Amino acid sequence: MATTQAANELVAAAQALFTAGVMSHSGHANLSARLDAESFLLTPGFVRDLGPGDLAVVSLDGRVLDGELRSVSTEIIAMHSAVYRARPHVGAVIHTHSPSATAFALAHRPLPCRTEPMLRFGQPEEVPVVPWGPRGSDVSVRGIVDVLEQRPTTSAALLANHGLLVFGPDSTATAHLVVAIEESAGAEIAAATIGGAVDFPEGALAAVRSSIARVAS
Numbered sequence: 001m002a003t004t005q006a007a008n009e010l011v012a013a014a015q016a017l018f019t020a021g022v023m024s025h026s027g028h029a030n031l032s033a034r035l036d037a038e039s040f041l042l043t044p045g046f047v048r049d050l051g052p053g054d055l056a057v058v059s060l061d062g063r064v065l066d067g068e069l070r071s072v073s074t075e076i077i078a079m080h081s082a083v084y085r086a087r088p089h090v091g092a093v094i095h096t097h098s099p100s101a102t103a104f105a106l107a108h109r110p111l112p113c114r115t116e117p118m119l120r121f122g123q124p125e126e127v128p129v130v131p132w133g134p135r136g137s138d139v140s141v142r143g144i145v146d147v148l149e150q151r152p153t154t155s156a157a158l159l160a161n162h163g164l165l166v167f168g169p170d171s172t173a174t175a176h177l178v179v180a181i182e183e184s185a186g187a188e189i190a191a192a193t194i195g196g197a198v199d200f201p202e203g204a205l206a207a208v209r210s211s212i213a214r215v216a217s
Contacts, residue, residue: 111126115183
């Protein structure tokens with residue numbers, strides 16, 4: 001039952017990203033959801049029209065336990081595993097080539113947190129850049145691990161010359177953060193044409209948290 005629920009939530013998250021318009025034209029992405037301490041669900045490759053039956057169960061050490069993966073997808077098992085190992089509280093990982101966020105990755109520029117959705121959905125700090133390495137390689141994975149160690153509170157990273165990597169407590173929350181980051185990246189690029197974006201005033205995060213608490217109470 002837990003696996004079925006996790007699979008349905010992962011498929012819904014992928015559909016939500018397409019509905020929000022934050023995916024690349026190719027629809028290429030990979031999404032995963034933790035099942036337990038040693039395994040997770042992983043999408044097979046392109047995720048357009050994804051169904052629960054398309055998902056594979058893989059172990060943190062790279063073995064396919066159930067289902068099938070395309071050869072290109074096996075390359076990214078290590079990337080997802082690295083996040084789950086580094087962040088025991090993480091329940092889902094999403095990698096996309098969202099256009100505006102990828103522009104920052106191509107420029108090797110961290111994405112500042114200057115929009116309220118980023119504050120609200122789990123990234124109240126800039127999104128750091130991971131140095132480039134061939135996809136799924138030891139160089140790439142080591143770069144991700146290094147950034148996660150250096151930035152213990154970040155919930156996202158830009159993969160240089162590649163795309164966006166986001167992680168959170170579950171598939172739904174992680175998808176919300178992908179959308180917030182992509183919209184923020186687009187707004188940053190647009191703001192640059194009219195003089196540039198401006199940082200939040202001091203205490204903005206505390207003010208947002210207070211507002212959320214008032215509504216929740």
